[in-house]
Amino acid sequence: MLVLVINCGSSSVKYQVRDTEGATEDAQVIAKGLIENIGTKIPNHTAALELMAKDLEEPLHGKTIDAIGHRIVHGGDVFSQPVIIDESVIEKIDELSPLAPLHNPAHVQGLKAATATYPGVPQVAVFDTAFHATMPEHVFRYAVPENFYTDYGVRRYGFHGTSHDYVTGIAADFLGIERSEFNAVVAHLGNGASITAIEDGKCLDTSMGYTPLAGLVMGTRSGDIDPSVLTSVLMQDSTMTTERLDTILNKESGLLAIAGNNDMRTVVDAMEAGDERAKLALDMTSYRVAKYIGGYNVAVGGAQALIFTAGIGENSHQFRTLVTDRLGALGIKIDEEANKVRGDHARIISTEDSAIPILVVPTNEEKAIAEATVELVAA
Structure with missing residues (x-):
């Protein structure tokens, strides 16, 4: 077809x-x-x-x-x-x-x-949001007045769902685990980035929320931030508009704000050349990723795999190392030689004595959409 x-x-x-x-x-x-x-x-x-x-x-x-x-x-x-x-x-x-x-x-x-x-x-x-529809209410609700949810739809939705779904299936097959019995943490890391907790092959939790702004430090997005920061800026700066603030948080924050560039390759090169701003940006970004991985490992009752995917997750061995070096408490260990090998297929980059395997799994959202289309049209 x-x-x-x-x-x-x-x-x-x-x-x-x-x-x-x-x-x-x-x-x-x-x-x-x-x-x-x-x-x-x-x-x-x-x-x-x-x-x-x-x-x-x-x-x-x-x-x-x-x-x-x-x-x-x-x-x-x-x-x-x-x-x-x-x-x-x-x-x-x-x-x-x-x-x-x-x-x-x-x-x-x-x-x-x-x-x-x-x-x-x-x-x-x-x-993009469909895969995250399995999040239970205690996970997707915010602790705000009920009418925020009923009147305005304020809740956590999650994004990158097509990618998270596709990669979960590939990883489960690769490891020889029935998807319905597969618990994992998937890190979709690109200019936009999110992490999903997979329990029994389905989404239990994900780092993005009501919008794709929540969660990780991204290329140009701030990720998690105290809401009072926003109201404080609006109250103190009479020239600040909600539209301008939205633009700052979505397009002028993240790696771009801290390191001056939102391209991970450029930021890594700058860090390796001794740029302190680049080092700070990568410390902040890798710390946030590792913190979510640790939390989601607990949420799923012990993950059977950690999976990296998307542009940065698939291609930046340096950033994968920065993240996994923070996961020693979980017994997760990366094999630096395997980590540096590039490939267009699912592969393990952890050591044999790692508590769980670390995988790199290329995502393919177009393929996933095509397969979903065929399945539905044929049915």
Whole structure:
């Protein structure tokens, strides 16, 4: 089956066509691309998808798209699994826009544009939040007045769910453990980063919350912060607006604020060259990651594996070392030689006497979305 995977942003469309019957990753990916400048050079998402369809004519060689899978950031507490898209689903995704104002409106435009460009082709929505729907209420609720939850939907949702779900399945298979019996901690570390506690193959807890701002120190996001900091700044600085504060926390904080750069490779190089600001940034970041790993190890009653994934998690052996060096109390030990070996497959990077294995598992959200799309359309 040929599946078109679409990820619509406010000003861009990232896409990939996958042949789900291909034996290897290279065989599965038929075409991929990125269309940018929507709203400026390209008038809207419909025009962008028309350009995409034209670009796909040559690699498809006359073949037609059988199904379309959409990455949707926020499903709220409405969508706990992938769904076939119809008008009512689009309306619900639109209604959830206040929870993800930068993402869901763009997704809605993309859904409508895909319907216009590929009429009659079944479409599936795969939600970043869905995997975290198994969090129990005592985990996802905040200790705030009840109407915050009932009227405004203020609760923890979690993100990167498609990646956490995919990596959990790969790791369980790799270790020969039934997924339903698998307890682990998954560290999805990229410019945006989150950690998930896996209990019996499902999400028990995750570091992101009501928005992707919560949890770890990230490339440009602050991560966890005392809420009173925000009210204090607003009260003391008459020129500060809520919009400006939101921009600071999401786009001007994290590694960028401390080290002056949000690229992990650059920050690591600077630390190794003796830059004290870079060292401070990496100390802060690795400490926060290790603290969450330790807490989630307790939450799941003892993890059977620690899993690194995503851009930094898969590629920065230096940062993996910084994190695991803080986990000695758990008996977790990294094999530095194995840690430095790069690869595009699941692998163990811990020593033989490590209390639990440390894995690096490449994530593949497009593949996961395509597989979920095929499963739902076939059903």
